[in-house]
Amino acid sequence: MDMISDFDLTGSNTMGLKSFARRAVIVDDPTILPALARESAASGLPLYFLGGGSNVVLRERLEAIVALMRIGGRKVARQTDTHSIVTAGAGENWHDFVAWTIAEDMPGLENLAGIPGTVGAAPIQNIGAYGAQLSDFFLSLEAYDLQGGVVRTFDAQDCRFGYRQSHFKTEPGRHVILSVTLALPRAWRPKRDYAGLDQLPEQISAREVLDHVVALRASKLPDWRVLGNAGSFFHNPVVSAEKAAEIAGAPRYPQPDGTMKLSAGWLIEQCGLKGFRLGPAGTYDRHALVLVNHGGATRTDIAALAAHIREKVRDRFDVELVQEPIEL
Numbered sequence: 102m103d104m105i106s107d108f109d110l111t112g113s114n115t116m117g118l119k120s121f122a123r124r125a126v127i128v129d130d131p132t133i134l135p136a137l138a139r140e141s142a143a144s145g146l147p148l149y150f151l152g153g154g155s156n157v158v159l160r161e162r163l164e165a166i167v168a169l170m171r172i173g174g175r176k177v178a179r180q181t182d183t184h185s186i187v188t189a190g191a192g193e194n195w196h197d198f199v200a201w202t203i204a205e206d207m208p209g210l211e212n213l214a215g216i217p218g219t220v221g222a223a224p225i226q227n228i229g230a231y232g233a234q235l236s237d238f239f240l241s242l243e244a245y246d247l248q249g250g251v252v253r254t255f256d257a258q259d260c261r262f263g264y265r266q267s268h269f270k271t272e273p274g275r276h277v278i279l280s281v282t283l284a285l286p287r288a289w290r291p292k293r294d295y296a297g298l299d300q301l302p303e304q305i306s307a308r309e310v311l312d313h314v315v316a317l318r319a320s321k322l323p324d325w326r327v328l329g330n331a332g333s334f335f336h337n338p339v340v341s342a343e344k345a346a347e348i349a350g351a352p353r354y355p356q357p358d359g360t361m362k363l364s365a366g367w368l369i370e371q372c373g374l375k376g377f378r379l380g381p382a383g384t385y386d387r388h389a390l391v392l393v394n395h396g397g398a399t400r401t402d403i404a405a406l407a408a409h410i411r412e413k414v415r416d417r418f419d420v421e422l423v424q425e426p427i428e429l
Contacts, residue, residue, distance in 0.1 A: 107122075108167065147164075186285075208285065209283075211314060232298070238284060293305075
């Protein structure tokens, strides 16, 4: 293993937060993982894995070993009568993987186009957008168990997927996802039953849907390479139907258990916080749910802004917002 001391992570997180890791290592071969776990134990330094850095808020100094996930590869594992079975390495760029499936005439993931991050991070968060989520297509994944020292296969039931939730968030730091296998339907129909896609024609190609989704995201979300951000910063809160009825005008989405999902962005905007700025951190002027780094922000700045937003929403609506990005 080639360890790098005092590694600059500022360019390795999409919020562009100033951050240095005491030690870092590139993981492009899963066979180094046992030695990496032993090194973490021997040094007393925690071991953190970082993919695209699109769902993290990093402190200025990480007294840790940061493993940068770069395991690549993508392939068609097999074809069945109903599905194309595709596998990708955990370090593959998610959007590039989606675009590859479309180019190879295996549609299904187009509504999830444009989401930053890596394939390996996608199941952890059960990423979703425009009426689709990863679990809709999930078949299995391979993960290295840092405690047991073995590679395990997880099916959908093992992963315990929920709204932006999975088993890997309830047991953080134990498993390192190595590859993900998805089942893409051969009998494809565009999914257009979501705001922004509902005006698309019935006869449309998957490539056209992908392009439309990417354009929609660009119209609402800043390019992290230009204006640092981690996408949606808070989960859309799920509340009782009675509570939702108390909030006049709030967009609401019925859930199977009778609860209602509210728009966190709408709640924040109603508090007058769209385009709000607190020092070098602020909310995006086109989408209040996105916290942005105007330049030179640190985790302390982001935390202060997030706390201010949660307080304002709590005071006005008696609704608690839950942060989506993980803090390291």
